[in-house]
Amino acid sequence: MRQLLFICCFFTAISTYAQSVPNPGFEFWNTSSVDNPTDYPLNSNQMANILGLPFNCNKIADPQQGALAMQLNTVSNANDTLIGYFFNGDPNTLTGGIPYSGHPITLTGYYKNNQMPGDTGILLIVFKEGGTAISFDFAIFTGTHTAYTPFTVVLTIPPFANPDSIIFGAASSNGFNTNGMPGSMLQFDNITFMGANSQPANMNGSFENWITTNTSTPQDWATAGGFTFQTTDVHSGTYALSLSTFAYDLQNFSPSYASNGTMIGNNLGGGRPYTLLNDTLCGWYKFTAMGIDSGIAFVQTSLATSPVGMAFQILPPNSAYTYFSIPFSSFTQPDTLLVVIASSSNNTTLSNVGSVLKIDDLYLKSSQVGITELSWNIFGMVKLYPNPSNVECWIEFDNTKNAPVVMTITDGLGKVISEISVEETGHQRQHIDTSVLNKGCYLVTLTQNGKRTCRPLLVD
Known part of the structure; x- marks a missing residue:
């Protein structure tokens, strides 16, 4: 089995920082969002996020009708190429899909595309009965079409079959044959089954319905x-x-x-x-x-x-x-x-x-020298000084919650050295006798109602 280790490229600008760990408590995060097509849980946006690539299964305000359409792009970086795709079931194992008992004759729709030389886009339709595939149909898209162009796929459902579900989706490059060519684009709108009494309830073939997913990075x-x-x-x-x-x-x-x-x-x-x-x-x-x-x-x-x-x-x-x-x-x-x-x-x-x-x-x-301050925690501006210390030091914080604050000192192995409860509210200044401590690194932790903040203390 192939193990994927260190596969992704991180890009972090180097600027002037103190010799310390950035965002050490992971308190500060950047949030971004992506719109995913409703009813198509398997799409390339999740993999794009994993690989650090641009989202490539996107809604676009360039419809053939309605307000939105679907655009797929094959993208790459120095290490990876990712085909844009969406499916409502797994095209490899032919599992999943959506319920549909219709017996249509064709699938029709409109597309635009720009396939790189030697590359093709693909659309796939699989009808299933009792979990088994009974028809497998597809369309191949080549060349460049800058205006919406109609297409039709003649379906090969056996005449006496009773389908109960379908797998449907498409990809900007034909992943069955190649790894894809960056720059290939395939866009769809107004996809409909013809010759049946109804459309699948969860088809979203007009691509008007999308759901926003938020992601956060430290x-x-x-x-x-x-x-x-x-x-x-x-x-x-x-x-x-x-x-x-x-x-x-x-x-x-x-x-x-x-x-x-x-x-x-x-x-x-x-x-x-x-x-x-x-x-x-x-x-x-x-x-x-x-x-x-x-x-x-x-x-x-x-x-x-x-x-x-x-x-x-x-x-x-x-x-x-x-x-x-x-x-x-x-x-x-x-x-x-x-x-x-x-x-x-x-x-x-x-x-x-x-x-x-x-x-x-x-x-x-x-980095644990001088006065240590944290302005973002529930105890206000926490000060621990002098630090390093060999005789005594002080910790200052605010108790605004009308609840006890437990101050714990632990050594480098996690052993509790001392613990006191501060009952008073308001601004606190607590004495720490470091003369009784061995040289080394300790952790001073303030805890209140399950919330904690901590700062290292160096005894020299």
Whole structure:
């Protein structure tokens, strides 16, 4: 079975950032939307999102009649070519489809197209009875037609058959014969069965009905795999990152990824400006495994695009958020830091489909200096200072909810060192005695009514 690993290309502009993890708590997200044709659950927009390609199954205000039409495009990037398609059932396994007991003679409609040389568009109609295909008809589209052109497909349903369902759809390139040629376009409108008493109830052959689907991506992170989600199952704050391992089909599987750089094939690149020789990436994760599986977090430093340091951490199954850390070193001063997170480790199989990795509260130990502030959490402007500390420090926050705030200090292994409950409301300034703590990295967590925010504390 072919495993699809690091298949997608991430494009993240490098600008001037502090030496820290961008959007470390995954609190900030960009939301985009796409319109999908109603009654055609199998369409190429989902795969376009997975591969980082433009949506290519689109509504267009260029109808033959009505207000809208369907346009399919074959698109590509440096690694992948994706045919535009829509189907109401699976054209490969001939499963699914929509109910229809009519016995039409022909299928008619209108199309425009611009097929690249050597490429053809295709339209497919399969009638089924009792789950078995009883007719298989198609139309091929070639050349270029800039004006709507009528077409007719003569159907070959056996005379004495009693069809009960159909699979119908089309593609901008003939995926049965080729991988498609980028630039091919096929557009449809007003598709109708002729010679029958009725049309299928869920045909949407005029392509007037569409449903809007929203997708979210974390700011300052590139994602691939399509199964990357914003989740409210958090370690602290409001949101965390959720990555799921998925299957293209029964032979091809892939983790979902998040990265602050680029990944092309198995080659890693890009990232954020960074110049330290030694550091540690820390964070919190939960992992639900399907089969024998684990998540993975990977760190690479580079100089002028050449790797100078590398480290990774396998993230085994854990039902509760668990602390992890990845020490890393460079043999010479780097200029870039790349972080990659994946929902499965390198030996992904079909049994791993559905594994889910959740990540929250990433940070570099080197970045936890000075006064740490968070302005977006429920406790207002949180200040932890001085940080690093070797005698004492203070944490300031606001309690506006008329409910206790639990302040917990944990060490790098997740062991609770101390815990107090702050009952008073209003602005709080709590003392932390760091003279009794061993040198190292600790986490100060504020919890109220199930909501949490946390900041690392470095004791030197």
